[in-house]
Amino acid sequence: MFEDRSYKRTFYNAPQSVESLIAAFLEPGLIVSCYLAVNAYFGEPVLRSTLTLCLLIFALTFPGRNRFADHPVSALLDVLGSWLLLLAILALCGYATNSLGYFENQVLIWWAGLTPVLQCIAIVIGRRVRRWRANSPASRRSAVIIGAGPLGAKVARALREDPDRRIHCLGFFDDRQDDRLHAGASQQLLGSLSELSDYVSANGVHEVYITLPLGSQPRIVQLLEQIQGTTASLFFVPDVFGISIIQGRLRDLHGVPVVGICETPFTGTNELIKRVSDIVLASLILVLISPILLGLAIGVKLSSPGPVIFKQRRNGLAGEEIIVYKFRSMRTMDNGAVVKQATKGDPRITKFGAFIRRTSLDELPQFINVLQGQMSIVGPRPHAVAHNEEYRQLIKAYMVRHKVKPGITGWAQVNGLRGETDTIDKMKARVEYDLEYLRNWSLGLDLQIIVRTVRLVLFDRHAY
Numbered sequence: 001m002f003e004d005r006s007y008k009r010t011f012y013n014a015p016q017s018v019e020s021l022i023a024a025f026l027e028p029g030l031i032v033s034c035y036l037a038v039n040a041y042f043g044e045p046v047l048r049s050t051l052t053l054c055l056l057i058f059a060l061t062f063p064g065r066n067r068f069a070d071h072p073v074s075a076l077l078d079v080l081g082s083w084l085l086l087l088a089i090l091a092l093c094g095y096a097t098n099s100l101g102y103f104e105n106q107v108l109i110w111w112a113g114l115t116p117v118l119q120c121i122a123i124v125i126g127r128r129v130r131r132w133r134a135n136s137p138a139s140r141r142s143a144v145i146i147g148a149g150p151l152g153a154k155v156a157r158a159l160r161e162d163p164d165r166r167i168h169c170l171g172f173f174d175d176r177q178d179d180r181l182h183a184g185a186s187q188q189l190l191g192s193l194s195e196l197s198d199y200v201s202a203n204g205v206h207e208v209y210i211t212l213p214l215g216s217q218p219r220i221v222q223l224l225e226q227i228q229g230t231t232a233s234l235f236f237v238p239d240v241f242g243i244s245i246i247q248g249r250l251r252d253l254h255g256v257p258v259v260g261i262c263e264t265p266f267t268g269t270n271e272l273i274k275r276v277s278d279i280v281l282a283s284l285i286l287v288l289i290s291p292i293l294l295g296l297a298i299g300v301k302l303s304s305p306g307p308v309i310f311k312q313r314r315n316g317l318a319g320e321e322i323i324v325y326k327f328r329s330m331r332t333m334d335n336g337a338v339v340k341q342a343t344k345g346d347p348r349i350t351k352f353g354a355f356i357r358r359t360s361l362d363e364l365p366q367f368i369n370v371l372q373g374q375m376s377i378v379g380p381r382p383h384a385v386a387h388n389e390e391y392r393q394l395i396k397a398y399m400v401r402h403k404v405k406p407g408i409t410g411w412a413q414v415n416g417l418r419g420e421t422d423t424i425d426k427m428k429a430r431v432e433y434d435l436e437y438l439r440n441w442s443l444g445l446d447l448q449i450i451v452r453t454v455r456l457v458l459f460d461r462h463a464y
Contacts, residue, residue, distance in 0.1 A: 019130065020066050027064025030122060031057055031086075031115055038111045042104065049102040056093070060086060068126040070444070075123050077451075078444025083116045085277070085443075140166045142203070146196065146223060147211035148172035148185035155209050155237055156185065167207065173199075193219070197226040205230075211237045246400060246438045264403040265441040273443060278377055281450075282370040289364060296361055300327050303352035309365060314382035319402045322374040324382055325365035329353025360457050366408045378446040379407025380434035391427055401434040411437035411445075414452040 032054045039050060065082070067075040094100040143159060145152045152172055159167045171190035178186055190199060200208060208227055212220055220236070227234055246262045266274050286293075297308045309325050316322035330348040349357065356362040369375040375382070380401040383391070392398045412433035417426065437445070 019068060019126075023066035023068065023126075024063035026122060026126075027119065028058045028061040030118055031061055034115045034118055035107075035111045038114065039104075039107050042107050042110075044104055044107060047102070049099065053090075053103070056090070057086075060089065067123050068130050070442075072123075072127075074442065074444045074448060076120060076444075077447045078442055079116050079119045079123070081277075081443045081447045083119070085273075087112060088280070140168065141206040142168050142170055143207040143209060144170050144190065144196070144200065144205050145172050145185075145209045145211060146174070146193065147213075148174040148176070148181040148189055149211065149213075150182050151237060152209075152211040153182040153185045155211055156188075159209075170203070170205065193223060196223065197230060200227060200230045200232050205232050207235065208232045209235045209237055246403065246435065262400060262403070265438055266404055270441070274376065274446075275373075277443065277446070278370050281377055282367045286367050286371075289367075292361075293364060296327055296356060296364070299352050299356075300329075303350045304331050306331070313385045314406065315385055315388045315402060316374055316382060317402065317405045319388075319399060321385060322369070322382070322406075324375070324406075325368055327356055327362040327365060329357050329362050363408055370408070374405070376405040376407045378409060378411075378449045379404050380410050380437070381413060381430075382406035391431075394424055395428050395431055397435060398431055400438070401431060404438060409449060409453040410434060411449060414449050414456060418456070 035054065035057070036046070036050075039046070044050075065078070067078060070078065091100075094103075145155055152174075156169045156172075159169050169188075171188040172181075172185050173191055173193055173196045174181060174185075174189060175192050181189070196208075199205070210220060210223065224234065246264075300308045306328055308328060310328040310330075311323050311325060313321050314324045329350065330353055331350060353362070366375055367377075370377055388399075410433070412430040415433055417430045417433060
């Protein structure tokens, strides 16, 4: 028996770009170089301990993250978060091995302060080089799109808005009637499919994007045979825009290409980074706010009869039920098949409960949920089980938000969607923000959300 190798060596991971290669070595190289430069400035010799530290730094930071395309604020927060985490790991290693005495304090202090500054400067320079390359004549390329439907129009818009490359979309090729074409795309129709190959050759088209429906497979095969007689690069765009794509990626399943459409961002090292940051931050916060927790517990106890902590059943990771802790803010505690959301002027809310809800202090016990591993500091807010059963039937892709642990705060909350969701449109907007968080997660985004949450707690007076 011979092994079926028809799939093998058919799909490859995209080759690493020069920009990604530079970013992979830039961060560890810059951190090590900065340390050696500061060490030399203070006249310290390069000892075995110095080389050992440099090797450890390189191992912990390689490959460096490509932040050149990130939003400047997000890139800054990501640099600071990654740098503080690295310093914490190095300090822990130094304490555990009793080797902190081998290094001069003034060298470490200057190095800790200068490194993130140099990283930010490198990012600014990289962004400028990136912009210069995108605007250079050598990077300009032309493209045509096969299929003038809605998907073809999406591809054309994506090509126009691509910040990395300047691709000029010349137009569309399609055989269908005008009433089946996208209104904007039909105005740029260049011809029928039979005219495509000659047009590509005559005009030196660099790229061809195929956006025909999967039902047109025989036509797609025929087109591929024709276009392969030219020098254009070919791309097939599957029509998956009808579903919410979360962390889409191409995987190799023992030689079989598999397209991941909906996957959690917290796998591998991302999962480790997320959990470690949760444990460190939650532990630190609980220690700092312990006097506040005691004062709030006393206030809840004195405000009305009943327990201090309200335990509510909610859905967590993978939709499993978890028990979420809150300071009780109401005289009654709904936790059954029907749960009525709190509203403005709700008579069930005590006076002290109104205060802790307005300031979000009722959520503080959930840092215990974080340490237990049931929640994360940042993530989609958990809803009552009764609400999940209702909204999963009404909102498309609602349950996708459960591919990560629920959070104490989230992207939706810092974008104005706190408190009551009294309409289906408000809940749809909250879910869309949650899905956007899953698509774009980074440690820098988490830190940005935490900072914005603190600002909201201090200055927002619209919660109840």
